[in-house]
Amino acid sequence: MSELLKNILYRAGAEETIDFTSDASNFTGNCDAVYFPRNQDEVTAIVKYANSRKIPVTVSAARTSLTGSSVPEGGIVLNTARLNKLISFDQEARQVTLEPGYYLKDLKEFLYGKGLLYPPDPTEELSTIGGNIATNASGAKTFKYGPTRNFVEELEIILPDGEFIKLKRGANFALGNKLTLTSETGNTYNIDLGELNMPEVKNAAGYFIKWKMDAIDLFIGSEGTLGIITAARLKLVNAPEELLSCLTYFENEDDALSFISEAKNIAYKNRNPIPGGLPDPRALEFFDRYSLALLNEEYKHIPVRGAAVWFEQEYNSTNAECLHTAWNELMEKHHASPDSWLALNRQEQEEIGKFRHAVSYIVNEYIKRRGLRKVGTDVAVPDSEFVSFYKKITGMARDSGLKFVTYGHFGNSHIHLNMLPAGNKEYELAKKIYYKICGEAVQLKGTVSAEHGIGKLKKEYLRLMYSQEEIEVMKRIKCTLDPNNILSPGNIF
Ligand SMILES: Cc1cc2nc3c(=O)[nH]c(=O)nc-3n(C[C@H](O)[C@H](O)[C@H](O)COP(=O)(O)OP(=O)(O)OC[C@H]3O[C@@H](n4cnc5c(N)ncnc54)[C@H](O)[C@@H]3O)c2cc1C
Numbered sequence: 365m366s367e368l369l370k371n372i373l374y375r376a377g378a379e380e381t382i383d384f385t386s387d388a389s390n391f392t393g394n395c396d397a398v399y400f401p402r403n404q405d406e407v408t409a410i411v412k413y414a415n416s417r418k419i420p421v422t423v424s425a426a427r428t429s430l431t432g433s434s435v436p437e438g439g440i441v442l443n444t445a446r447l448n449k450l451i452s453f454d455q456e457a458r459q460v461t462l463e464p465g466y467y468l469k470d471l472k473e474f475l476y477g478k479g480l481l482y483p484p485d486p487t488e489e490l491s492t493i494g495g496n497i498a499t500n501a502s503g504a505k506t507f508k509y510g511p512t513r514n515f516v517e518e519l520e521i522i523l524p525d526g527e528f529i530k531l532k533r534g535a536n537f538a539l540g541n542k543l544t545l546t547s548e549t550g551n552t553y554n555i556d557l558g559e560l561n562m563p564e565v566k567n568a569a570g571y572f573i574k575w576k577m578d579a580i581d582l583f584i585g586s587e588g589t590l591g592i593i594t595a596a597r598l599k600l601v602n603a604p605e606e607l608l609s610c611l612t613y614f615e616n617e618d619d620a621l622s623f624i625s626e627a628k629n630i631a632y633k634n635r636n637p638i639p640g641g642l643p644d645p646r647a648l649e650f651f652d653r654y655s656l657a658l659l660n661e662e663y664k665h666i667p668v669r670g671a672a673v674w675f676e677q678e679y680n681s682t683n684a685e686c687l688h689t690a691w692n693e694l695m696e697k698h699h700a701s702p703d704s705w706l707a708l709n710r711q712e713q714e715e716i717g718k719f720r721h722a723v724s725y726i727v728n729e730y731i732k733r734r735g736l737r738k739v740g741t742d743v744a745v746p747d748s749e750f751v752s753f754y755k756k757i758t759g760m761a762r763d764s765g766l767k768f769v770t771y772g773h774f775g776n777s778h779i780h781l782n783m784l785p786a787g788n789k790e791y792e793l794a795k796k797i798y799y800k801i802c803g804e805a806v807q808l809k810g811t812v813s814a815e816h817g818i819g820k821l822k823k824e825y826l827r828l829m830y831s832q833e834e835i836e837v838m839k840r841i842k843c844t845l846d847p848n849n850i851l852s853p854g855n856i857f
Contacts (some may be wrong), residue, residue: 368409373400373446384424384441388488388728390737391432391821393423396515398441403520404594410442411592411850412526418848423588425465425495428488429614430738433499433587433855441654443838444494445464450474451595458600459517464494464593481603483509486815494593500568500585500819504647507775508635511566511815513584518597520850521583523611524846527551529591536579543579545845555582555844558837559743560830565744568778569813569826570856571838582841587817588852590845595717604678608688609713612695613669617652620671621751623698624648624774626677628747630694631775636852641686643694647676648775652758655723655769662726663719668677673774674716727782735819739794740782741801745810753808757781764797766790778814780813790849802828818856826856 369407376397386392401407414421420439427434444465446854451461458480462471469489471482484496485503495501497519509515520531520755527547536545541557560573571590574647583590614620627643632644651659660668679687695704707713731738745753754770761768761781772780781801783794802812802825812825813820827835835857842849842857 366409366413368405369413372406372410373402374737381441384427384443385436387424387427387432387434389427389430389432389435389819389821390732390735391435393432393435393437394407395436395441395494398443400443400446402446404520404528405424407442407447407522407592407594408526410440411522411524414440415525415850418850420816420853421850422852423494423498423592425492425498426467426490427490428495429499429819430740430742430816431813433817433819433852434495434820437820437854439850439853440446444492447594447689448492455480458602459597461518461595461597461598462493463486463595464492464497466493467491468496475600475603479603480600482515482598482600484512484515485711487724493598497584497596498586498588499815500572502566502568502776502815504649504674504773506773506815508631508644508646509785511568513572513582515599516580516584516596517599519565519580519583519593520595521591521593523547523553524592524848524851525551531580531583533578533580538575538579541575541581543577545579553844555841556837558834558840560648560837561677561797562629563809563811565746565810566778567744567771567811568742568815568817569811569822569829569834570818571841573719573837573841574676585817587819587855589842589855590851592851603819605680606678606708607713608679608691609674609707609716610676610679610691611666611672611674611707611716611719613667613672613701613704614699615701616699617671619675619699620650621754621774623673623694623700624650625751627694627697628775639759641683641690643677643687643690645675645677645775647674648773649674649720650771650774651723652770655766657718658726658769659723662722664821666705666719667701667703674720675688676713676806723769724780727769727784730784733802734785734787736785736791738782739785739791739798740780741798741808742778742780742813742816743805744776744778744814745802745805745808747777749808749810750774753804753810754779757804760797760800765792766797773814776814777810799825799828820854823857
């Protein structure tokens with residue numbers, strides 16, 4: 365064992381490591397030790413040691429994964445908690461470079477008041493930048509800005525054999541479906557990208573594989589299986605001058621759905637860097653009646669109506685009036701209740717954000733208390749199919765007699781339908797319905813996971829989406845970079 369390795373902080377033994385053997389999905393595993401490297405050299409030492417002995421290394425960060433992706437099944441855990449520094453910030457270039465264990469929440473705080481914004485905003489702000497990149501996380505603002513992938517400019521990565529590689533966006537493209545990577549010491553990796561048909565909807569299921577793709581995109585969303593991200597340079601955008609955040613209620617669910625459809629269509633036509641006088645929401649989120657009822661237990665001032673929609677609109681002094689008028693007209697047209705929750709200052713806007721977070725959190729706690737695992741969909745379908753798909757799957761859940769709540773990023777046609785089984789029997793039924801819902805989404809050219817990824821718990825659904833041949837393509841890529849299958853084994857396939 366190298367001197368360097370001996371000096372890395374680690375924990376061993378069942379009691380000492382227990383916190384690192386589960387994640388927010390409630391899936392549990394086991395490991396022999398957890399290492400907390402402080403820098404790239406320490407990461408390299410751990411990986412080289414493990415690779416030479418074929419010891420599995422599961423990469424873990426804040427462990428907010430909902431798919432078991434940061435849960436070890438033996439071997440060691442490499443946790444990024446101490447790789448948490450801000451490396452550099454360039455206001456002019458609108459870029460920030462971070463170590464992977466830096467919290468999303470801290471980035472938001474750091475940027476506050478600097479006139480810049482990092483748009484990817486998964487609801488769980490106590491997740492890390494490394495975890496977000498490894499899952500291609502997205503959130504409410506993804507409707508306007510796209511997922512994490514769109515903001516990753518450069519990655520520093522330790523490959524499973526301990527080699528170091530730096531990938532800059534725009535610097536290395538595949539020739540057709542052949543991608544070559546070269547490490548700092550000159551090792552080359554020839555990757556056959558094969559043929560794979562990714563859905564055109566928002567997607568986080570399996571590797572990102574495309575003809576002539578940028579090499580950096582292969583690692584984004586690869587769930588810790590292809591390399592360990594040790595630094596990331598991220599793109600920022602100008603923060604809006606002002607923000608209108610509004611939770612608006614509807615007596616009738618159909619009105620909420622038609623409000624979203626129309627807002628979406630207007631946004632697609634109107635989308636440009638500076639919004640004009642027409643709605644161009646950055647977020648369009650939905651809550652059904654049951655979600656509101658669940659939330660009402662904690663948020664007494666929130667009325668339980670047929671449905672609610674949370675939208676956010678960026679604006680400035682020149683278009684404030686027309687935008688407010690346009691939104692009011694749209695709400696009136698779709699029969700929104702007059703008593704919306706309108707947030708114009710930062711504190712209130714954060715309150716609405718917390719309210720949105722609360723629904724996921726309450727659902728997770730409900731499941732945890734019963735010792736079950738979450739049965740919440742992460743499916744997305746093409747916009748044209750969305751409303752009929754929504755009706756079909758909520759109909760399936762209703763017919764089953766199970767308790768359920770539906771909310772999600774409806775701007776992206778992305779639905780979290782969470783079944784709330786009371787015990788094991790209902791849990792088994794919920795899983796069957798979940799499987800059917802994934803099948804329906806795939807039939808419509810959608811995805812089984814738009815943001816949480818596959819991890820260890822959703823592999824059977826990935827098989828609904830991709831043929832065996834396509835899954836073999838992903839496995840071959842993994843094998844080229846990680847022939848000993850040491851890095852986060854058990855994730856994705
Ligand atoms: C209440 C709640 C709400 C959520 N809402 C959202 C949401 O709106 N959108 C969304 O996308 N997700 C959401 N999630 C899921 C989760 O927060 C995201 O998947 C997040 O990106 C995970 O980050 P993490 O730091 O917790 O990573 P972990 O859970 O520790 O790890 C996740 C994956 O990333 C890999 N990984 C972590 N760090 C690295 C690294 N440095 N290099 C390589 N691989 C690495 C791990 O191996 C694992 O595969 C939610 C979770 C909860 C509990």
